[in-house]
Amino acid sequence: MSSAVIIGAGPGIGQAVARRLAREGLAITLIARSGRTLRAVAEAVGPLGVPVAAMEADSTDQAALNAALDQAVSEHGVPDVVVYNAAIIQADAPGELSVRGHMEAWAVNVVGALNAAARVVPAMAARGSGTFLITGGMPEPKPEYVSLSLGKAGVRTLVTLLDQEYGPSGVHVASVTVAGPVAPGTDFDPDDIAEHYWRLHTQPRHQWEPEALHAGGSR
Template sequence: MPGAVIIGAGPGIGRAVARRFAKEGLPITLIARGAQTLRATAAAIAPQGVPVLTAQADSTDRAELDAALDQAVGEHGVPDVTVYNAALVRADELGQLSVRDHMEAWAVNVVGALNAAARLAPAMAMRGSGTFLVTGGMPEPKPQYVSLSLGKAGVRTLIALLDQQYGPSGVHAASVTVDGPVAPGTDFDPDDIAEHYWRLHTQPRHLWDREVLHTGRS
């Protein structure tokens, strides 16, 4: 049974989204850089009783990411839904970062998602169905978060490109834009945010949203 692939499966949104999809009985593939992170998230969704595959990979290393995604497809089939949740979040102002630092942020925030889509979206399109979701943020750019603002603008453009290329073949590309710091028990509780991912995945095609904004206000 095809399932869900979570890239950036650490504490917070990644873990909450994994739990949410596991609750619906989907097999789960968890991808993260750290083995400890993978073990903790796998343990968190174990009570759901679904098959769980863990794969250690850096989202900025295309060979590692491709290998992890190929492992997921080999184990569970072409996923029903892929969630790209990796991000490099740091405060930086105009002119503060080196070119290398900006490229590092761009690689995590945008290029990793692009490479994941390049690996999986064509197979989803060939099947005629699939969902590709990216965790977004910064609905408005902020001068104290320059690299993150640029990256999240890149995410929106990537989603638009994926929708243009693969939407007609049945692949729903969308982002969940989170406008605040994620923390349990707050207006930005990760379990509440995870509901957006499930809703996007289950939306009827004629009602597809390309972006959902979580502001923390009801």
């Protein structure tokens, strides 16, 4: 059975993407640091009739994240799709955030994605297929969002590096850049955004895109 892993499976984009992939018949593994969040998302995906597993792990805890990913592979095989949706979204001006604060934001926004990819993408490459998607944002850097701007620039670089390493083996690595605040019923409705993830996953290899931009105005 085809399967997907959603890391950072929160009530917005994470839940919407999980539901979108479940509608296509993929078994779903949800990973988040909050048990309450996991239960809510699992309940939202459950009625779609596919196997759903929920695992607690902080994206910055490499051992816990690796264990959750290993369990997902054990239960459903090497995933067809992995979505890294964890992020620290906060306003901070230049010089406002401490070194520790920047390190914590970078660990979630970039390093967690790198660690997740290092754990699962080599097996995708060995199989010759798979999709690894990272939720991005900040199409243009903004001085009132320094740590997020730096993190999303890092995501773009990480996508390029992973594509160089694993793209030739058949793994599509890309980001979905969301250029506004996510909220149901708006131009940034999570269900609309989730369509980008499915489209990227199903793109023919000769049409692979490294980034999908959701700029609003689609409703």
